[in-house]
Amino acid sequence: MPGKLAVVIPARNEADRVGDTVAAATGLPGVDLVVVVDDGSTDGTAAVAAQAGAYVVRHARNRGKAAAVATGAEAVRLFESRPAEAAVEPAGEPHHLLLLDADLAGSAAAAAPLAEPVLAGTADMTIAVFTDRVRRGGFGVVTTTAGAGIERATGWRPTQPLNGQRCLTRAAFTAALPLAAGWGLETGMSIDLIRQGMRVTEVEVPLSHRATGNDLGSQLHRLRQLAGVLRALAAREPLVLRARRLLPREAGGRDGGRTRSRKDGSGEPPPPASGDAIMSR
Numbered sequence: 001m002p003g004k005l006a007v008v009i010p011a012r013n014e015a016d017r018v019g020d021t022v023a024a025a026t027g028l029p030g031v032d033l034v035v036v037v038d039d040g041s042t043d044g045t046a047a048v049a050a051q052a053g054a055y056v057v058r059h060a061r062n063r064g065k066a067a068a069v070a071t072g073a074e075a076v077r078l079f080e081s082r083p084a085e086a087a088v089e090p091a092g093e094p095h096h097l098l099l100l101d102a103d104l105a106g107s108a109a110a111a112a113p114l115a116e117p118v119l120a121g122t123a124d125m126t127i128a129v130f131t132d133r134v135r136r137g138g139f140g141v142v143t144t145t146a147g148a149g150i151e152r153a154t155g156w157r158p159t160q161p162l163n164g165q166r167c168l169t170r171a172a173f174t175a176a177l178p179l180a181a182g183w184g185l186e187t188g189m190s191i192d193l194i195r196q197g198m199r200v201t202e203v204e205v206p207l208s209h210r211a212t213g214n215d216l217g218s219q220l221h222r223l224r225q226l227a228g229v230l231r232a233l234a235a236r237e238p239l240v241l242r243a244r245r246l247l248p249r250e251a252g253g254r255d256g257g258r259t260r261s262r263k264d265g266s267g268e269p270p271p272p273a274s275g276d277a278i279m280s281r
Contacts, residue, residue, distance in 0.1 A: 004030055004031075004032055004033075004093075004095045004096070005028065005029075005030040005031045005032070005033075005095060005096050005097075005098050005115055005119070005167075006031070006032075006033040006034075006035065006076040006079075006095035006096070006097055006098070007025045007026075007028070007031055007033070007034045007035065007098045007099075007100055008035050008037070008069060008072030008073060008075075008076065008097055008098070008099050008100075009021060009022065009025065009034065009035070009036045009037070009049075009054070009072070009099075009100050009101070009102050010037050010039055010065050010068035010069055010072065010099075010101075010102065011036050011037065011038055011039065011041065011045050011049065011068075011102035012038070012039045012040060012041050012045070012062060012068075012102075013041045013042060013043050013045060014041070014043075014045050014102035014103055015041070015043040015044040015045045015047075015048045017102060017103045017104070017105045017210070018036060018045055018048055018049045018052070018102045018103075019048045019049065019051065019052040020052075020105040020106050020108075021100065021101075021102055021103070021104045021105055021106075021108045022034055022036060022049055022052035022053055022054045023052050023053065023106075024104070024105070024106050024107070024108035024109035024111075025098075025100055025108045025109075025111070026052075026053050026054075027109060028098070028108075028109070028111060028112050028115070029112055029115075030115065030119060031098070033055070033076060033079060033095065034053065034054045034055065035054060035055050035056075035057065035072045035075045035076060035079075036049035036050075036054040036055070036056045036057070036072075036102070037056075037057045037058075037059065037068040037069070037071050037072045037075070038056055038057070038058045038059065039059045039062055039063060039064070039065070039067070039068040040059050040060065040061045040062030040063065045102070046058050055075065055079070057071055057072065057075050059071065064181060064182040064183075065164070065182060065183060065185050066179040066180060066181050066182055066184070066185040067181075069099060069179065069185060070177075070179055073097060073173055076095055076097065077094070080094060080095065094170035095170065096115065096118050096119065096167060096168065096169050096170065097167065097168055097169075097170065097173055098111065098114065098115055098166075098167045099164060099165065099166045099167070099168075100164075100165055101164050101165065101209050103209040103210045104165075104207055104208070104209050105209070107132075107206065107207045107208045107209070108207065110205055110206045110207055111128075111165065111205060111207060113203050113204075113205050114126050114128050114165060114166070114167045114203050114205050115167045116203075117167075117201050117203065118167045118168065118169060122199070122201070123199045123200065123201040124168060124169050124171070124172040124193065124198040124199045124200065125166060125167065125168035125169070125172050125189075125193055125198060125199075125200045125201075126166060126167045126168070126200070126201050126202070126203045127158055127160070127163055127165075127166050127186075127190070127200065127201070127202050127203070128160070128163045128165035128166065128202075128203060128204075128205050128207060129159045129160050129163065129202050129203065129204045129205070130160065130163065130204075130205065130206075130207055130208060131204050131205065131206045132206050132207070132208045141222070141226065142162065142222055142225045142226045142229060143160070143161060143162055145226060145229055145230070145233075146161040146162050146186070146187045146229045146233075147161040149187060149191075149229065149232075149233040150187060150190050150191055150194075153191045153194075153195070153233070153236055154190070154191055154194040154195060156194060156200075158190060158200075158202060159202055160202075161186065161187060161190065162186050162187070162225070162229075163186065164185070164186055165205070165207060166186075166189075168193075172193055172198050175192065175193060175196050175198060176188070176189045176192050176193055180192075180228075180231070180232035180235070181228065181231065181232075182224070182228040182231075183224060183225040183227070183228030183229065184228035184229055184230075184231050184232025184233075184235075185228075185232075187228075187229050187232040187233060188232040188235070188236065191232075191233075191236050192236070
């Protein structure tokens with residue numbers, strides 16, 4: 001099988017599910033490294049993930065999904081440079097990255113088809129389409145906004161534009177840097193890679209995760225998602241892009257968020273911020 005897989009799982013307050021997710025992801029074909037990024041959890045997420053066999057990186061405070069994914073990718077790179085510490089094979093080709101949500105629980109064991117086109121070299125990034133759909137409490141505003149925005153920017157409309165279950169080559173991940181901040185991650189990544197000629201493929205998989213309800217907290221979550229999507233779309237409008245080319249590059253990421261790109265020309269995300277620590281499993 002060409003290439004190896006590293007699973008990156010951003011997590012916040014998922015102590016009840018992250019253990020099962022890690023256990024299922026560890027058994028996927030080609031996976032020899034599972035990294036959980038605990039994004040400022042206040043429960044036992046980090047301890048549960050470590051006990052299940054993941055290497056855990058902790059953010060001292062909540063920094064958002066995009067920052068968690070960037071930290072996870074950097075942790076993979078560091079483990080590749082010190083393979084003995086992570087019990088992975090010495091670095092040859094960089095690991096492909098399989099991004100999974102922490103609340104997939106046991107269904108993560110069905111994620112293998114998502115990696116197959118990337119491992120086979122026929123896709124640079126895959127996006128999951130869930131075959132087991134859980135009805136949510138919202139009205140689809142965020143999904144519709146993201147889908148329409150991606151279509152306007154690229155001419156292609158993904159079936160599930162906000163699906164965070166993705167597999168991509170390291171070259172594709174580097175091409176997506178700096179990542180769109182927060183909940184704009186998936187929207188920005190799709191637009192940026194397609195605009196650069198990367199091959200993006202959708203794959204149906206029988207995955208499922210916790211449905212978002214219709215209470216006040218869930219509605220506030222959707223509003224934060226919508227704000228992230230709108231920021232990602234606005235940052236990728238032609239007029240905005242042209243204006244940004246005339247200005248000094250911001251250190252905060254393509255959308256002015258907290259995700260940063262390195263300035264040393266490596267194209268890799270920066271090391272974890274001060275106060276973050278890697279935990280051994």
